[in-house]
Amino acid sequence: MAPIRLAIVGLGKIARDQHLGAIAATDGIDLVAVASRNAQLDGVHCFNEIGDLLASGIEIDAVSLCTPPQGRFEQAKAALDAGKHVMLEKPPGATLSEVYALEALAKAKGLTLFSTWHSRAAAAVEPARALLAKRKLKSVSVEWKEDVRHWHPGQAWIWEPGGLGVFDPGINALSIVTRIMPEKFHLTRSDLTFPANRAAPIAASLAFETDSGVPVSAEFDWRQTGPQTWDITVETDEGKIVLTHGGSRLIVDGEAQIVEEDREYRNLYRDFVALVAAKSSDTDFSPLVHVADAFMLGRRIQTEAFED
Numbered sequence: 001m002a003p004i005r006l007a008i009v010g011l012g013k014i015a016r017d018q019h020l021g022a023i024a025a026t027d028g029i030d031l032v033a034v035a036s037r038n039a040q041l042d043g044v045h046c047f048n049e050i051g052d053l054l055a056s057g058i059e060i061d062a063v064s065l066c067t068p069p070q071g072r073f074e075q076a077k078a079a080l081d082a083g084k085h086v087m088l089e090k091p092p093g094a095t096l097s098e099v100y101a102l103e104a105l106a107k108a109k110g111l112t113l114f115s116t117w118h119s120r121a122a123a124a125v126e127p128a129r130a131l132l133a134k135r136k137l138k139s140v141s142v143e144w145k146e147d148v149r150h151w152h153p154g155q156a157w158i159w160e161p162g163g164l165g166v167f168d169p170g171i172n173a174l175s176i177v178t179r180i181m182p183e184k185f186h187l188t189r190s191d192l193t194f195p196a197n198r199a200a201p202i203a204a205s206l207a208f209e210t211d212s213g214v215p216v217s218a219e220f221d222w223r224q225t226g227p228q229t230w231d232i233t234v235e236t237d238e239g240k241i242v243l244t245h246g247g248s249r250l251i252v253d254g255e256a257q258i259v260e261e262d263r264e265y266r267n268l269y270r271d272f273v274a275l276v277a278a279k280s281s282d283t284d285f286s287p288l289v290h291v292a293d294a295f296m297l298g299r300r301i302q303t304e305a306f307e308d
Contacts, residue, residue, distance in 0.1 A: 010067035011036035022265035073098040085112040094162030117175035121267035122247030123260035135236035142218035165200025170220035195306035
């Protein structure tokens with residue numbers, strides 16, 4: 001199969017930090033165009049927005065959407081209507097109804113829709129999933145705490161409705177937990193801490209329960225400075241399984257099993273190439289479902305104003 005001719009829409013921080021290098025390192029896909037209001041890239045066709053790109057006549061096969069979730073539905077729909085395969089940066093959209101509408105549209109048109117969860121592509125996730133399938137769970141705890149000023153400097157959209165606030169990183173943790181757990185779980189409590197001047201939470205404390213009654217807790221916080229914390233601890237009948245560093249490291253019963261460099265986005269583009277070749281899609285929206293539940297059950301707690 002000829003390489004996929006890809007266009008990136010949204011050439012911001014995540015595209016430059018992760019997508020460009022991953023595309024260059026992946027066989028079977030070539031970056032040929034970019035659509036971005038505020039940036040251009042040497043060596044490819046550049047446009048201000050996706051409408052200009054699609055109307056240009058430039059031959060592309062697929063679009064990777066790296067824009068904020070607000071407004072992404074219109075971009076994804078335009079690409080699918082134009083017959084292009086679509087890869088969605090996480091979160092896949094601002095609402096559940098829009099992502100399910102995109103799923104139906106892609107299926108109707110026979111196109112690939114890939115809802116990516118980059119943390120699921122970390123090295124320790126699949127080995128942890130295989131281990132947990134053989135053990136009886138006793139409890140799960142998630143601690144996902146980072147410094148928003150470091151990771152999202154000046155990104156005002158993330159504090160607006162649809163931007164998710166602390167759930168922008170928190171959904172990464174939920175994407176891992178929904179992948180590694182051998183049974184489903186549902187939310188029972190949600191405490192959300194909002195800065196007085198922001199529309200999205202800066203911290204969240206969540207409690208879940210599996211179908212069989214196993215407790216699952218999650219603490220998300222955007223106010224942590226110094227070393228960052230991205231840990232998932234699972235207590236089982238045969239000992240403790242811990243995923244650290246965002247899922248790239250695995251500790252089993254106190255012994256390190258996997259320590260790997262960041263290959264998440266290279267794995268995602270490898271999978272996208274395979275999905276397009278197989279004429280299939282990957283649209284697991286369960287992490288976004290849990291985030292929506294957190295807002296539905298959320299008890300609002302107000303804290304001091306936050307200034308970037």
